[in-house]
Amino acid sequence: MRFRDRVALVTGGGSGIGAATALRLASEGARVGVADIRVETAWQVASAIGSAAYALECDVADEGSTASAVAELMDRFGRLDVAHSNAACLEPEVYGRDGDLLDLDVEVWDRTMAVNLRGAMLVVKHTVPHMIEGGAIVVTSSVSGLVGDTDHAAYGTSKSALNGFIRYVATMYGSRGIRCNAVAPGLVMTDTARAVMSPTMLAEKAAERVLPWAASPEDVASVVAFLASDEARCITGQTIAVDGGTTAHRPEHALRSWKDAAS
Numbered sequence: 001m002r003f004r005d006r007v008a009l010v011t012g013g014g015s016g017i018g019a020a021t022a023l024r025l026a027s028e029g030a031r032v033g034v035a036d037i038r039v040e041t042a043w044q045v046a047s048a049i050g051s052a053a054y055a056l057e058c059d060v061a062d063e064g065s066t067a068s069a070v071a072e073l074m075d076r077f078g079r080l081d082v083a084h085s086n087a088a089c090l091e092p093e094v095y096g097r098d099g100d101l102l103d104l105d106v107e108v109w110d111r112t113m114a115v116n117l118r119g120a121m122l123v124v125k126h127t128v129p130h131m132i133e134g135g136a137i138v139v140t141s142s143v144s145g146l147v148g149d150t151d152h153a154a155y156g157t158s159k160s161a162l163n164g165f166i167r168y169v170a171t172m173y174g175s176r177g178i179r180c181n182a183v184a185p186g187l188v189m190t191d192t193a194r195a196v197m198s199p200t201m202l203a204e205k206a207a208e209r210v211l212p213w214a215a216s217p218e219d220v221a222s223v224v225a226f227l228a229s230d231e232a233r234c235i236t237g238q239t240i241a242v243d244g245g246t247t248a249h250r251p252e253h254a255l256r257s258w259k260d261a262a263s
C-alpha cells in the first residue's frame with residue numbers, strides 16, 4: 001500500500017497505459033483522478049476502481065480544461081501527491097499522418113506538440129502548486145524520443161523534448177521535495193498500438209526487442225508506480241526505458257532477427 005492517504009492524477013487515464021496505472025495506484029491505496037478527453041472511458045476506469053476514483057473531462061492541450069480538471073480533483077479529494085502525465089495524441093488523423101517531413105501538414109506537428117508537450121507542461125503547471133508535502137510526477141515518453149526513425153518525427157520530437165522537460169522540472173522543484181521522471185516504453189500492446197500500426201510495423205518493433213516477451217500496459221504501470229512511490233525517493237530527472245531492450249543493442253540484432261524469421 002505505497003500510496004495509502006495519497007491522491008494521484010492520471011491523464012490519458014481512460015485506456016491503455018494510463019488506465020493500467022490508475023488501477024495500479026488505486027490497488028496500492030491511492031485515490032485517483034482519471035482524466036481523459038474521452039470522459040466516458042475515464043468513467044469506465046473510475047467505475048472499475050470504485051469510490052477511490054473520480055473521472056475528469058480534460059483536454060491537456062487546453063490550459064483552462066487542465067486547470068479545471070485539477071481544481072475538480074482538489075475539490076473532490078483535497079490533496080495531490082502524484083501526477084502521471086500520460087496523454088498523447090495518437091488519433092489516426094494526427095499520428096497516422098505524421099510521415100515524411102517534406103509533406104507534413106503543420107497542423108499535425110502543432111497538435112502533436114500541443115497535446116504531448118504543452119499538455120505535460122500544463123499538468124506540471126497546475127499540479128505542482130498543490131503538492132504541498134512534496135510529490136512525484138511521472139511523464140510517459142517513448143523510445144521514439146531516444147532514437148530517430150524514418151517517420152513520426154513530430155511524435156518522436158515531442159517525446160524527445162519531454163526527456164529534457166523532466167530534467168527542468170526536477171531541477172526547478174527538487175528543493176520542494178518534488179521529483180519528476182519519465183518512462184520511455186517501447187512497443188506496448190494497447191488497443192491503440194494495434195489500431196495505429198500495421199502488422200509489418202508491429203513485427204518490426206517486436207524484432208527490435210532483445211527479450212522474447214512483449215510489454216503490457218501493466219508492465220509500464222508497475223514502473224510508473226515505482227517512480228511515483230517513496231521507493232524511488234532518490235531518483236529524479238531520469239528517463240527509464242521500459243522497452244524489453246529495444247534501445248540496448250546495436251542495430252545488427254534486429255537485422256539478424258529479421259533474417260532468422262525469413263529463413
Ligand SMILES: NC(=O)c1ccc[n+]([C@@H]2O[C@H](COP(=O)([O-])OP(=O)(O)OC[C@H]3O[C@@H](n4cnc5c(N)ncnc54)[C@H](O)[C@@H]3O)[C@@H](O)[C@H]2O)c1
Nearest residue numbers: 012014015016017037059060086087088142187188190192
Ligand atoms: N502503446 C505503445 O506502444 C506506446 C509506446 C511508447 C509510448 N507510448 C505512450 O504511452 C502513452 C499512452 O499510450 P497508450 O498506448 O496507452 O494509448 P491509449 O490511446 O490507450 O491512451 C491514450 C489516452 O490519452 C487520451 N487522450 C488523447 N488526447 C488527449 C488530450 N488532449 N487530453 C487528455 N487525454 C487525451 C486518449 O483518449 C486515450 O485514452 C502515450 O503517451 C503514448 O505516446 C505508448
